[in-house]
Amino acid sequence: MQKQSWLSKIMFFLNIVLTIATFVAYTLPFLAPKAFPFLSVLTLILPFFLLLNFLFFVYWLLQLKRQMLLSGMVLLLGISFLHRFYKFSETNLPNEETDFKLMSYNVRLFNLYEWLPNDDVPFQISNLLLDEQPDILCLQDYSPNEDVNVNMYKYKLIKLEGDRLKFGQAIYSKFKIINSGEIEFPNSFNSVIYADILKDKDTLRVYSMHLESVKISADINEEMDEKRSKFIFKNISKAFSQQQHQSELIKEHYLSCHHPKIICGDMNNSAFSYVYRTIRGDLKDAFEEAGSGFGKSYNYKYYPARIDYIFVEKNIEVKEFSSLDFFIQSDHFPQLARLKINAKE
Template sequence: MKKLSFLNKIVFFFNSIAATILLLSYILPFVAPKNFSILSVLSLGVPFLIIINVLFFLYWLLKIKKQFFLSFVVLTIGYLSFGSLYKFSSKKEVSKANSLTVMNYNVRLFNLYNWIEEANTNIKLIDFIKEKAPDVVSFQEYHPNKNIDLSFFKYKFEKLTGNKIKFGQAIFSQYPIINSGSVAFPNTSNNAIFVDIVKQKDTIRIYNVHLQSLKLDTKVETISQEESERLVKRIGKSFIMQQKQTELFLKHKKECKYKVVVTGDFNNTAFSYVYKEIKEGLQDAFKVAGNGFGRTFDFKFFPTRIDFILVDKSFVVEAFKTFDVHYSDHFPVMATLSFLEN
């Protein structure tokens, strides 16, 4: 430190803070929100902290200063524990005849209230799905109306709520649905639904999980107007609800005897407690075959991945794609799966 200039000493001071907070965040997936709800809020900022530490690492490396070791060590610990925030390559797509393609999409009521000013967004969204032709698609914030034509799917299951405006979750499938149902989450319109589909001789359960929304305005100028203490407490309460919802879902999933695919909007990141719990025993399709940051939520300042496709280990994840289409505040994701040969 004695050999550093005054400016570099200030830089290293902030570097030390960023590295310490990132290191602290690595324990969050192992800490139940109901025990430390305020601390769990930090999981939302982990992607930002990783990027900041990468910048500090490059800063010191270019200056050929040994201070680069601080962020390098913290980033390495994170990589060994959670994998890379950025995926550099993905697998190639396979013949659809021997595969199952599953899409997940939070469609935000098909732009019912014109959040996106572009005309005919709802029609473009449906045309996009029709073009990509997934075998199964899970919708969160689904709203059926006369302009939404999904009749190119043969089977569907919807779970809706509301009086004047019906909304909820839905799963559409090209394969027969032999069983369906929902997992009720108390005191909220969020829930989990499921269908059992039959492909050839295999029965596969598809879950669609929508955990408690944070109702967080992604515009930083709006966030700054709200008292930070109130904001953190509100998000912390949502995280506690997410934990309880996750426990209800996992209790239901434990009784399932079929191969499982879990899709959904978790309203939390891959560095969270709920993600770790739900992912237990499953593969994250993005981590296996994805590419880039895998951003699924339209937040301007750092990549946020809160929508997931998690699959049974009896599947091979052949391909994974995040589509950069702006028909909602979420981006659709799709995985191509095949079965392990016996």
């Protein structure tokens, strides 16, 4: 009995520490990363905190101890975060003539530097486009490649940087592009491009974003020693601080636009972050509207990371959404949504 008593004390102490850490993570979407750059890293592991709280809840429940109320309260307060991490059911509404498909995809330069052993990545991506037939295609980490077949698109917007290696972003459209532009980020190679697209009688503003990378490979095999851990932690903190300013620039820009809006691309941050909350604003997250499962968008081996998004205006209906996590031709997975523009209320 004495051993069990000490075990209970230790477990409850750990439960309290976890509760404090979880509550701190709950507040971080409302706090600027520049003020708390190190704490902001906790947003990446909030789902892990929720899982541990659930395990503590079950542990105390099986013993019929009132300590279960602590983790129970934490889980109750975190319900609003759960649907951002996992969806139990998906939406797939009937097709209509006015529907259109949008794909957002970080193509990692079409495997230019052979990160993947596949030597036919451009060919595989071309086949995907032919199979899915997205009406609007937004590509991040784009580099011109003659082997990628985009002949189905009559209109395009391409913004490139670099001297020898050209890289940047592209928007391809089957509908007419009548205006375009770019949001430049200071001290960064990343940016946002946008196109005003004429869809029937509506003008649709589509933003393709690529925010600052945290520079952590999906294929980490090195041992996680103290020196490497500090390096990664510092990189994440710095990137989150930059992302804060980038997200604020995006929101300031799109708030001045009166067209129906879609913001998509590689945000390089979780759905529990200040950056997500800032960019999303009053927009709808297509995954939350019609997706299912984890919505995994980044090919990280140990964690179902969702860092790529499609946000839409309230009058744009999300009729279907999928993250094509079977298609491993980049370190990201294509995000595909079937949408419909409804009349504003």
